[in-house]
Amino acid sequence: MRVSSYTEWSYHLGSIEGFLWVSTSSEKPRIVKVDAETHRILLNERDRNAIESAIAPGPLADLIDAEIVVHNELSPVQVIWENSDASRNGRILRRVVLPSARCPHGCGKAQFGAYCGQIHSKKSLSFWQQEHFLAETDELLGNGKYDTLSVAFFGAEPLTEISITESLLAACRQLAERRSAQYLATIVTSGLLLTKTVAFRLHRAGLANFEVTVDGQEACHDARRPTAGGAPTFRKIIENLRRIVREPSLHQLTGTIRMNVDQRNRRDAIPLFKYLRDEQLWPRLGFYIAPIRDWGAGRARQNHGIDPHDFGRLEIDLFAEQLRSGAEPTLLPGRKRVVCTAVRAGSSVVDPFGKRHSCTETPLSPGENPFASDNETEWNAAWTDTLIEGKVPCRSCNLLPVCGGACPKDWLLGRVPCPSFRYNFKERIQIAHLFEEARLGGQV
Numbered sequence: 001m002r003v004s005s006y007t008e009w010s011y012h013l014g015s016i017e018g019f020l021w022v023s024t025s026s027e028k029p030r031i032v033k034v035d036a037e038t039h040r041i042l043l044n045e046r047d048r049n050a051i052e053s054a055i056a057p058g059p060l061a062d063l064i065d066a067e068i069v070v071h072n073e074l075s076p077v078q079v080i081w082e083n084s085d086a087s088r089n090g091r092i093l094r095r096v097v098l099p100s101a102r103c104p105h106g107c108g109k110a111q112f113g114a115y116c117g118q119i120h121s122k123k124s125l126s127f128w129q130q131e132h133f134l135a136e137t138d139e140l141l142g143n144g145k146y147d148t149l150s151v152a153f154f155g156a157e158p159l160t161e162i163s164i165t166e167s168l169l170a171a172c173r174q175l176a177e178r179r180s181a182q183y184l185a186t187i188v189t190s191g192l193l194l195t196k197t198v199a200f201r202l203h204r205a206g207l208a209n210f211e212v213t214v215d216g217q218e219a220c221h222d223a224r225r226p227t228a229g230g231a232p233t234f235r236k237i238i239e240n241l242r243r244i245v246r247e248p249s250l251h252q253l254t255g256t257i258r259m260n261v262d263q264r265n266r267r268d269a270i271p272l273f274k275y276l277r278d279e280q281l282w283p284r285l286g287f288y289i290a291p292i293r294d295w296g297a298g299r300a301r302q303n304h305g306i307d308p309h310d311f312g313r314l315e316i317d318l319f320a321e322q323l324r325s326g327a328e329p330t331l332l333p334g335r336k337r338v339v340c341t342a343v344r345a346g347s348s349v350v351d352p353f354g355k356r357h358s359c360t361e362t363p364l365s366p367g368e369n370p371f372a373s374d375n376e377t378e379w380n381a382a383w384t385d386t387l388i389e390g391k392v393p394c395r396s397c398n399l400l401p402v403c404g405g406a407c408p409k410d411w412l413l414g415r416v417p418c419p420s421f422r423y424n425f426k427e428r429i430q431i432a433h434l435f436e437e438a439r440l441g442g443q444v
């Protein structure tokens, strides 16, 4: 019996004698409060077998139940193999398609901050390329390995080709129905072209979920996400969202608003959240923030990036505000076996030229693919080798089971993609525990 290598701990805000421990390999992490003496033992006995005699049976049973103290645990290499196996043998067939290389926004232009790294053009997926996408999807679904078809429409801006998006949505739904597979369809869009009528058409064709981007309050958003000609877009996007959430026939269409954050707009995150809450767009629509990442030619993070610790603090402020507003954001990550689309068997990303990719960020972004291949099985093998050989630090990271390495592409391009919880885990534990205590005390 030993203290798991996959744990995190934090201070209990209510008492200087209390400490909070949590597993970072559990499916459902649970916080355990321990006293100072147990905390000292947990810190110091990590590699020895003295735990059983040092901690009383009751608290020890609790620590075992929460997977903080373990009899046996997977080695990092076993975790990596388990992840690789889950990626190769998962039951979800993931298909990503970019119907169009066009985008109505000017985010890639220098005067708006060169925020986007893609290269846009007028190309869209031809009829035969759509047919090929559908035939390949059907063939993969027919091999009996999958019970779910997950299709994502991605940009440039997919809604510059509404008819293609609509017809592929409906055709994929038919394929899924014929194979008795569950169908999950989502679209990532700026929201500018997502009118109520368009949302209705897409929902009728099978769309279950959308994600739109709002990068701050009106002035801030319009300074960085205007149209290519510089016209504002905030009011139009918000009006589209208002109409969608008020439409009874769209109540099953779920949506999320993402705010991309860098140094320029970080102060807008909390005010934007409050605005969306006051407008009653949230919680009907989810809201989260994401740090600007390097992507393609724009090198956005180099130009405007936010320090990961600053982002971590901002995210904690947002969680606190969401908790105060009655929501319960996911604070403690659970076990993650499939790191992303790029290594998932059967998945593929088809760009507007009909070219197949593994990763969602290599289309329209020359030079982004660190591997020689566009095949997800080869990405999986190369990524697994990279982890096992210790070419990136994930193998010795205590967060490996809940992170998986975050982004194979970024690591291999020399960027550090660690998720926000790498930088704010202690604070996450603290507020998750405060919230849990308040709930037990009947205050929420």
Ligand code: SF4
Residues within 6 Å of the ligand: 393, 394, 395, 397, 398, 399, 400, 403, 404, 405, 406, 407, 417, 418, 419, 422
């Ligand atoms: S990406 Fe960062 S947080 Fe995730 S396992 Fe690797 S080193 Fe750890």
Ligand code: SF4
Residues within 6 Å of the ligand: 339, 340, 341, 342, 343, 358, 359, 360, 361, 406, 407, 408, 409, 410
């Ligand atoms: S490699 Fe990175 S960018 Fe590509 S799909 Fe995976 S997480 Fe996304």
